[in-house]
Amino acid sequence: MRALSLLIPALLLSSSLTAQAVAPAAPVADAARPADTYKQLDTLMDVFLKVRETYVDKVDDKTLIEGAINGMLASLDPHSSYLDARDNANMKSQTEGEYGGLGLTVTQEDGAVKVVSPTDETPAARAGIKAGDFITHLDGNLLFGSTLNDAVDRMRGTPGTKIRLTIVRPGSAKPMEMTLTREIVKIRPVRFEARGAVGLIRIASFNRQTGPATRDAIASLQKSIGPSLAGYVIDLRSNPGGLLDQAIDVSDAFMTRGEIVSQRGRAKEDIQRYYARGDDLTQGKPVVVLIDEGSASASEIVAGALQDSKRALVLGQRSFGKGSVQTLLPLSADTGLRLTTARYFTPSGRSVQENGIEPDINVPQLTDPDRKERPRVREADLRNHLINEKKADDKLIEDDGKPDPRFAETIESLRKRGVTDFQLDYALRLVGRLGPVQSAALAAGPAGGAAGGATPK
Structure with missing residues (x-):
C-alpha cells in the first residue's frame, strides 16, 4: 500500500x-494494551x-x-x-x-468558515475576498453549525452557476454581499x-x-x-x-x-x-x-x-x-x-x-x-495545534x-x-x-x- x-x-x-x-505499522500485541484502554x-x-x-x-x-x-x-x-x-x-x-468552484482556502473557527487565502486568478480573488474574512451565509442560508465539508461542497459546483456569499470582514461596519460565478479553477x-x-x-x-x-x-x-x-x-x-x-x-x-x-x-x-x-x-x-x-x-x-x-x-x-x-x-x-x-x-x-x-x-x-x-x-x-516547545526568541530592538x-x-x-x-x-x-x-x-x-x-x- x-x-x-x-x-x-x-x-x-x-x-x-x-x-x-x-x-505498515507493526501490530500491537493485545497483552501490551493497558486494561484501562x-x-x-x-x-x-x-x-x-x-x-x-x-x-x-x-x-x-x-x-x-x-x-x-x-x-x-x-x-x-x-x-x-x-x-x-x-x-x-x-x-x-x-x-x-483542477476543480469546479470559487478558488478559496478555508478553515473553521468556532463554527464559522474563515478564509485562509484566495487562489490567484479565481472568482474569489477577483471579487476581492481576503485572508481573515468570515463567510457567514451561502445564498442567504446561515453556515454556523454546518461542517466545513458541507460548506465546501456547497461552494463547489457546476461551472457557470452562481452563488451568493455573505462576508464579514473584521474592521468593516457592515457585512458584504458578493455574488460569484463558479468556474473551472485551474490552479x-x-x-x-x-x-x-x-x-x-x-x-x-x-x-x-x-x-x-x-x-x-x-x-x-x-x-x-x-x-x-x-x-x-x-x-x-x-x-x-x-x-x-x-x-x-x-x-x-x-x-x-x-x-x-x-x-x-x-x-x-x-x-x-x-x-x-x-x-x-x-x-x-x-x-x-x-x-x-x-x-x-x-x-x-x-x-x-x-x-x-x-x-x-x-x-x-x-x-x-x-x-x-x-x-x-x-x-x-x-x-x-x-x-x-x-x-x-x-x-x-x-x-x-x-x-x-x-x-x-x-x-x-x-x-x-x-x-x-x-x-x-x-x-x-x-x-488543538501542535505546540512548539521552543518558541521564537523575542528580538530586542532599540525603538526611538x-x-x-x-x-x-x-x-x-x-x-x-x-x-x-x-x-x-x-x-x-x-x-x-x-x-x-x-x-x-x-x-x-x-x-x-x-x-x-x-x-x-
Missing part, C-alpha cells in the same frame, strides 16, 4: 499532496448503543461511527482527519490542479514576468507541476532579459503549501549545496533529510523571497531553506507557522486517514511550527488600507518611537507613483540595487568582494 504525505494548513478548496511509501473502548460502545437506541431522531450507524472517528482525530490537531469517498475524490481532483502554480532587469516568479501553490514550471520560468526569464538580468523575486505570499517534493525541487533550483529540510517523526532516530543536488540555475544572482501570514507549509520550507543557506533575503510578514507533515494512510479502496506523522525543520534546525518564518526585513503592505484592522490567521490560532522612514509613505503617495503592491515594489527595487553590486563583486574576484553566489545582506 502507498501512503501520501501532505503539507497543507487547512481544508483547501485548492490543495495538493505528495506520494511517499510508508511501511479496553474499559474506555467498552464505554465508547455503550455510548454508541445508547445513542442509536434512544436519540430523539433515528441515526444510522455509519453516521455515528464516522462522527466518533472525526471527533477522535479533531482532538489531536487541526490537520488530522478521516477521508470518506467524497473527500478522497476531492483530494484527487485537487492534486491534479496555475507558477507565473512569471520580467520587471525591467528583475525576474518575478509568482508561485501560488505546490502541485505536481510547480518544480518543473519554476525551472522553466528561470530559463525563460534568462532568455528574455539576457545578460542584464539583475536577480529574482520569488513571491510566495498567500501560498497555502502543497507537495513536499515540489518544495524541495523549487529550493534546489536556487541552491548548489546543503540541506533543504529535515523531517522528524515520533522516534528520536526517525529523521529524514533532503539535500540540494547542485547546479544553481540562477548562477548566483540575488534572490528575494516574499512571504506573508498566508504563506504556509511548503512555502515555509522554501523560504526557510533559502534564508538559512544565505541564498536569499526574505521580505514581508511572518509566515503562517505550519511545521507538520500529514500522511494519507489508505483504509479501504475509497477511504483513508490523514494523520500528522512528523514535523519538519529548516536547515539550521528551526521548527516552523507556531513560529513561522521571520523575514529578514519586515515590510508592511502599505497599499492595503485594511492591514491594521484585519486579523492575522496563523497556525497558533487554530484549536519614530516611524521607520522606509515605510512612511501614504497610500495616496504610492498611488501617485503607480504602486499598487508596496511589498512587491520594495522587493523589486531591492533586487535592482543588489544585482549590479553583486555582478561587480563577482567580476572583481576574491579581492573585490563576495563570490560564490551568496546574496549580499
